[in-house]
Amino acid sequence: MINTKDILETINMIKDENLDVRTITMGISLYDCAGDDINVVCDRIYDKITTSAENLVSVGCDIEKEYGIPIINKRVSVTPISMVGGRYTPDDYVKIAKTLDRAAHTLGINFIGGYGALVQKGFTNNARNLIMSIPEALSVTERVCSSVNVASSKAGINMDAVALMGKIIKETAYLTRDNQSIGCAKLVVFANVPEDNPFMAGAFHGVGEAEKVVSVGVSGPGVVSSAIKRAGQCDFTELAEIIKKTAFKITRMGQLVANEASRRLDVPFGIVDLSLAPTPAVGDSVAHILENMGIERCGGHGTTAALALLNDAVKKGGVMASSRVGGLSGAFIPVSEDAGMIDAVECGALSLEKLEAMTAVCSVGLDMIAIPGDTSEAVICGIIADEISIGVANTKTTAVRVIPAYGKGVGDSVEFGGLLGYAPIMKLSNYTCEDFIARGGHIPAPIHSLKN
Amino acid sequence: MKAVVTVVGHDAKGIIAKVSSKCAERGGNIVEISQSVLKEYFAMIMVIEVNDITVPFATLVEELAELGRENGLDIRAMHEDIFNSMHRI
Numbered sequence: 001m002i003n004t005k006d007i008l009e010t011i012n013m014i015k016d017e018n019l020d021v022r023t024i025t026m027g028i029s030l031y032d033c034a035g036d037d038i039n040v041v042c043d044r045i046y047d048k049i050t051t052s053a054e055n056l057v058s059v060g061c062d063i064e065k066e067y068g069i070p071i072i073n074k075r076v077s078v079t080p081i082s083m084v085g086g087r088y089t090p091d092d093y094v095k096i097a098k099t100l101d102r103a104a105h106t107l108g109i110n111f112i113g114g115y116g117a118l119v120q121k122g123f124t125n126n127a128r129n130l131i132m133s134i135p136e137a138l139s140v141t142e143r144v145c146s147s148v149n150v151a152s153s154k155a156g157i158n159m160d161a162v163a164l165m166g167k168i169i170k171e172t173a174y175l176t177r178d179n180q181s182i183g184c185a186k187l188v189v190f191a192n193v194p195e196d197n198p199f200m201a202g203a204f205h206g207v208g209e210a211e212k213v214v215s216v217g218v219s220g221p222g223v224v225s226s227a228i229k230r231a232g233q234c235d236f237t238e239l240a241e242i243i244k245k246t247a248f249k250i251t252r253m254g255q256l257v258a259n260e261a262s263r264r265l266d267v268p269f270g271i272v273d274l275s276l277a278p279t280p281a282v283g284d285s286v287a288h289i290l291e292n293m294g295i296e297r298c299g300g301h302g303t304t305a306a307l308a309l310l311n312d313a314v315k316k317g318g319v320m321a322s323s324r325v326g327g328l329s330g331a332f333i334p335v336s337e338d339a340g341m342i343d344a345v346e347c348g349a350l351s352l353e354k355l356e357a358m359t360a361v362c363s364v365g366l367d368m369i370a371i372p373g374d375t376s377e378a379v380i381c382g383i384i385a386d387e388i389s390i391g392v393a394n395t396k397t398t399a400v401r402v403i404p405a406y407g408k409g410v411g412d413s414v415e416f417g418g419l420l421g422y423a424p425i426m427k428l429s430n431y432t433c434e435d436f437i438a439r440g441g442h443i444p445a446p447i448h449s450l451k452n
Numbered sequence: 453m454k455a456v457v458t459v460v461g462h463d464a465k466g467i468i469a470k471v472s473s474k475c476a477e478r479g480g481n482i483v484e485i486s487q488s489v490l491k492e493y494f495a496m497i498m499v500i501e502v503n504d505i506t507v508p509f510a511t512l513v514e515e516l517a518e519l520g521r522e523n524g525l526d527i528r529a530m531h532e533d534i535f536n537s538m539h540r541i
Contacts, residue, residue, distance in 0.1 A: 002456065002532065004486060006539040007497055011458055011528060065510040068530030249538045256537040 010249075018222035018284040019250065020070040021257050022277045024060050025113075025198035027077045027205035027213045027270060028052045034085030038092040041084065042099040049076060049103040049112075052212055052267075057108045059264045063257055071257065072219075072419075076107065077203035078114035082130040090133035097137035097144050104143040111186075113203030116147040118193070120155040131161075134168050138183035139175035145201035151191040151388045153395040156445035162388065163437050165189045166381035170404060173373065177406035180414040184403040185336075185368060189384050191391035191398050196271050197327040202364075202399060213270030214262045217327065218254035220246070221276045222283040224314075228292045239293065240313045247274065247317030255322045273327030274318035275363055276310070278338035280421035286310075286331050287340025287350075298340055299350030307331060308361035328397060330363025336416065336423035337368055345424050352383075352426050360390050365398035370414045370423035373406040380404065382433035385443075393446050454483070454532045455502050455509070457516060461525035463494040471498065471527065474519055478512050479505040494525075499532065 013019035033044035053076050060074040081096055088096075097115055104112040115137060117127035134146050148165060151157035169184055176183035188202040195206020198215040205213075227246045228239065254272045262269035278286045287298035290306045311330045319325055333355065335341045344350035352369065359365040365387045371380075384400045391398030405414045405425060413424045459471055472482060480500040487496040502509055513529045520527030 002499075002535045002539065004488075004495075004497055007456060007458060007535055008460075008495065010535055010538055011460070015526065062510065065513055066531050067534045068513070068528050069534060252537045253534060256533060 013220070013223045014069060016283075017220070017226050018279070018281060019220050019253070020072050021216060021254055022219040023073040023075055023198050023217040024056070024071055024257070024261050025075045025077055025203055025215050025217065026053045026056050026265070026267060027196070027209055027215065029205055029209065029211050030079040030081070030084045036086055038086070038088060038095055041086060042095055045084070045096060046099050046103050049078065049100070050106050053107050053109070055265060059261060062264070063260050067257065067260075069253060069257065073110055075109050075198070075200060075203065076104070076112045077198070077205045078112065079205050079207070080114055080116045080118060082117035082124070082127040083207065088126060088129060090129045090136070093130045093133035094137050094140065097133070097141050100144050101141035109143070111143050111145050111200040113145040113147070113200050114205060115144050116204055118149045119158055119161045120149055120152040121158065123161070131164060131168060134187060135171035135175050135183065138172050138186055145186045145203065147188040147190055147193065147202045147204060149190040149193040150384070151392050153192055153392050153448070154445055157191070157385065157388055157392055157443040159385070159437070159443055160440050162381050162384050163440060165384060166377040166437070169380055169402065170377050173404045173406050180416065181373070181403050181405045182416055182420075185401065185416055185420050187401065189388070189400045191388040192396060194327055194397055198273050199275060199277065199328060201401065209270070210268055212267045214258065214265055214267045215270035215273065215327065216254045216258035216261070217273040217275055217277065218250050219275070219277045220250040221278045221286045221289055223250060224276065224310075225283070225285070225289045225292050228289060236309065240309060243310060243313035244317035247314045248321045251318040251321035269324065271324045271326030272318070272322040274315060274322070274325055274329040275327065276314055276331040278332060278334065279419055280337055280339055280342070282339060285338045285340035286333055287338055287344055291340060297347065297349035298344040299354045303354065304357050304361055307333070307358050311362040328363045332364055332367065333358055333362060334368035336370065336414070336421040337419060342422060342424065345426060352428065356387060356390070359387065359398055360394060363397070365391065366400045366402060368401055368403070368420070368423060370403045370405050370408075370425045371428055372409045372425055373404050374409070375404045375428060376432065376434070378432055378434040378437045379428060381437040385437070395448070453502055455500050455529050456532050456535060457498040457500060457527065457529045459494070459496040459520070459525055459527050461494060461520070461523070463489050463492055464523065467494060467523070467525065468496060470519060470523065471496070471516070474516060475500050478507055478515070480512065
C-alpha cells in the first residue's frame with residue numbers, strides 16, 4: 001500500500017497549499033486555414049479550433065474529478081496569426097481576432113493565445129499589419145491574447161519593433177480605458193520567445209510544432225513555500241534539496257495529468273512547463289517563498305540571490321520528473337498576480353529597478369506591472385528595450401507586460417479581478433529616452449564568447 | 453482501477469461504517485484500510501477497487517464528498533496513480 005504519510009502529504013498540498021495544475025493548453029496549427037478570402041479563412045479557423053479542442057474542457061474536468069487534482073485553466077494556443085498565409089489588412093486581422101474569441105466562447109475556455117508575430121529580424125507585411133491591428137483586436141475581444149517577439153540572442157533587437165510596440169501598448173491602453181486598460185494585460189513583448197509555452201498571455205503554437213499537441217503548466221508556489229517554512233533554519237545546500245524534491249513531486253503530478261489528457265484527447269503530448277506560477281490567492285505567492293527563505297520583504301537586498309536559487313532548484317527537480325520539459329519553466333514574478341509582490345510594492349520594498357534585476361535570474365520578465373497612464377511611448381519603449389536586452393545578452397527568455405493605466409497615476413491601482421489580480425501603479429524614472437528610441441534600426445546580436 | 457479514499461476530521465462514532473457502506477452500496481470493493489486517531493482528529497485511508505462500481509467514478513467522488521460535508525468531515529476519493537506518480541520514482 002502507498003505510505004499513509006505520502007497520501008496525507010498529497011492531500012495537504014491540494015487542500016491547504018493550493019497545489020494545482022495551472023493549465024492544460026492545446027496547441028493547434030492553423031497553417032492549413034490559409035486562403036485569400038478572409039471570410040473563408042475565418043470559417044476554417046473557427047471550424048478547426050472548435051473541432052480539434054471540442055473535448056478539451058470536458059476531458060480536463062473528468063481528469064480533475066478522477067484524480068482529485070484541481071485543473072484551473074483549459075486553453076488553446078494557435079499558430080502565430082501573422083503566419084497564417086494570405087494577404088490581410090489590419091481590418092482583416094481584427095476579423096480573425098473576433099473569430100478566435102468566438103471559438104474560445106464556444107469551447108468554454110478563458111483564453112486563446114497566438115494573436116501575434118515574430119519580428120526579431122524584420123517585419124513581413126503581414127506581421128506589420130497584424131501588429132497594427134492589436135489595439136483594436138484586444139479592445140473588441142475578451143479572451144484573445146497577443147504576443148510579439150522583438151528580439152533574440154541570434155538576431156539581436158529589432159528596435160523599430162520596440163518603438164512600434166510602445167505605440168501599440170499606449171493605444172491598447174487607451175482603447176480599453178473603460179476597463180482599466182485591461183487590453184495591455186493580454187499583450188506581451190518577448191525576447192527569445194519559447195514556441196511551446198502553455199501559459200498565457202504569451203502562449204502560441206510554434207512554427208516547428210506538430211499539427212496538435214497538449215501541454216501542461218504546473219504550479220505550486222504554496223507547496224514550495226510551506227516546505228521551506230517547515231524546514232526551518234537549514235543551510236542553502238539543504239534548502240536547494242528541499243525545493244528540488246518538492247518540484248519533483250509537483251512536476252510528476254503535472255506529467256501524469258499531461259499523459260492522461262494526451263491519451264483521452266488522442267493528441268500527442270507536448271511538454272510540461274515547470275513554472276512556479278502564483279495567483280493572487282493567499283498562500284500562492286512566489287514572493288512569500290523568498291520571504292520564507294529569510295528576506296524580510298521581497299525586493300530587499302538578497303532577493304535576487306534567493307530567486308536565483310529557487311529558479312535553479314525548481315528546474316533541477318522538475319527536469320527529472322518529466323519526460324519532456326519546455327515552455328517558460330522557471331519562477332514567475334508577475335506583480336498583480338501575486339499577493340506578496342503586491343504587498344512588497346505597496347510598502348515600498350519592491351521597485352521596478354529591483355524587478356528588472358530579478359528577471360535576469362528567473363523566468364519571464366517585467367510582468368503585469370501597472371505604470372502611470374501618462375507614461376510616454378518613448379519611456380515604455382525604454383522599459384521594453386532594457387528588459388529585452390537582459391534576455392538577449394543572457395540567452396534567456398524575457399518579456400514585458402506593462403499596463404499604462406489610462407487616467408491613473410502613482411498612488412492609484414488597477415483591479416482586474418480573477419487570475420489577473422490587482423496592481424498598484426508603480427513609479428518610473430522621470431528622465432526620458434526619446435532620442436535613443438528615435439534612432440530606430442537594429443541592435444546587433446551580442447557576441448557569445450568573451451563572456452564577462 | 454483502484455482509488456484511495458481519505459477521510460479526515462473530528463472523531464465521531466460510525467465514520468468507518470458510513471463510508472464503507474456508501475462504497476459497498478455503489479459496488480466498490482475495499483481492499484485495504486488503515487486508520488489512526490490523533491487526539492480528537494481522525495484519519496482513515498481506504499483503498500477500494502472501483503472496476504465494478506454501478507455509477508461513474510466521478511459520481512462516487514461527489515457522493516463521498518457530500519457524505520463528508522453532512523458529517524463535518526473531509527472525504528476525498530482519488531485515482532491511486534496520483535500518489536504513485538508523486539511519491540515513487
